[in-house]
Amino acid sequence: MAPPTIQKFESEEQVAVALAIYILHLSAKFIAANGSFSVVLSGGTLIDTLRKLTEPPYVNSIEWSKWLIFFLDERVVPLDHPDSNYKLAYDGFLSKVPIPKSNIYPIKEKLSPEEAAAEYEQRLKHLVANNTLKTSPTTGFAKFDLMLVGMGPEGHVASLFCWHFQRFEKKKWVTYITDSPKPPPNRITFTFPLINSASEIAMVVTGEDAADAVKVALGKHANDYYPLPVQKVSPEGSLTWFLDKEATSEL
Numbered sequence: 001m002a003p004p005t006i007q008k009f010e011s012e013e014q015v016a017v018a019l020a021i022y023i024l025h026l027s028a029k030f031i032a033a034n035g036s037f038s039v040v041l042s043g044g045t046l047i048d049t050l051r052k053l054t055e056p057p058y059v060n061s062i063e064w065s066k067w068l069i070f071f072l073d074e075r076v077v078p079l080d081h082p083d084s085n086y087k088l089a090y091d092g093f094l095s096k097v098p099i100p101k102s103n104i105y106p107i108k109e110k111l112s113p114e115e116a117a118a119e120y121e122q123r124l125k126h127l128v129a130n131n132t133l134k135t136s137p138t139t140g141f142a143k144f145d146l147m148l149v150g151m152g153p154e155g156h157v158a159s160l161f162c163w164h165f166q167r168f169e170k171k172k173w174v175t176y177i178t179d180s181p182k183p184p185p186n187r188i189t190f191t192f193p194l195i196n197s198a199s200e201i202a203m204v205v206t207g208e209d210a211a212d213a214v215k216v217a218l219g220k221h222a223n224d225y226y227p228l229p230v231q232k233v234s235p236e237g238s239l240t241w242f243l244d245k246e247a248t249s250e251l
């Protein structure tokens, strides 16, 4: 993997603008090359940082009908539940842009966490088989064009937490957790082999709460003995960090 690109900005507002420009360029590039743009969304603060995409000039410069939307992790709750990442993404982003509903891939409701993870993995494999999604020739996992990844204050990404075994999964594409240390406890999540097969990953980290984990991940004394989940983000494509001043205050 090439070394990550680290972009630091004075404010979260500047991160939001830079992120919109970055996504706009990638959207045009992947649609020109493949006719579609597969995007994986995290939940959390990331969704608000995408707000510029829903405003002019960005909103009018994107071929939204070619976007395919997936979820990096999801809470196993109904899709209209306040804890749902789909609901967060729908209310804050997806309802404001003209992506066809059939191009959005939420989890199936009314399944157990184990069943929901297996069903989502099967759906991804089906989309690879019918050439809707690409495959990484190196790993054999699906190769998404862009993953937009947030980070929790203790360094978790997706629903892969520091002291939980899911972070070591090697074979499954999607796994589940029933004792998430951050509520709600039942979730499904992409695994690291799937995450790291992506073409482009944007790590979008803002706010003072993230400063300690950013220091561990990017500071001079990065902890490689038992790395934080965020340190395992290492795509075969490119990794770009988008950071505001508060998130870098400990560097």
Ligand SMILES: O=C1O[C@H](COP(=O)(O)O)[C@@H](O)[C@H](O)[C@H]1O
Pocket: 041, 042, 043, 044, 045, 046, 072, 073, 074, 085, 149, 150, 151, 152, 153, 156, 157, 158, 159, 182
């Ligand atoms: O629980 C989750 O947390 C992470 C980080 O959220 P943030 O609010 O600290 O940005 C998020 O990326 C993930 O999708 C979500 O399920």
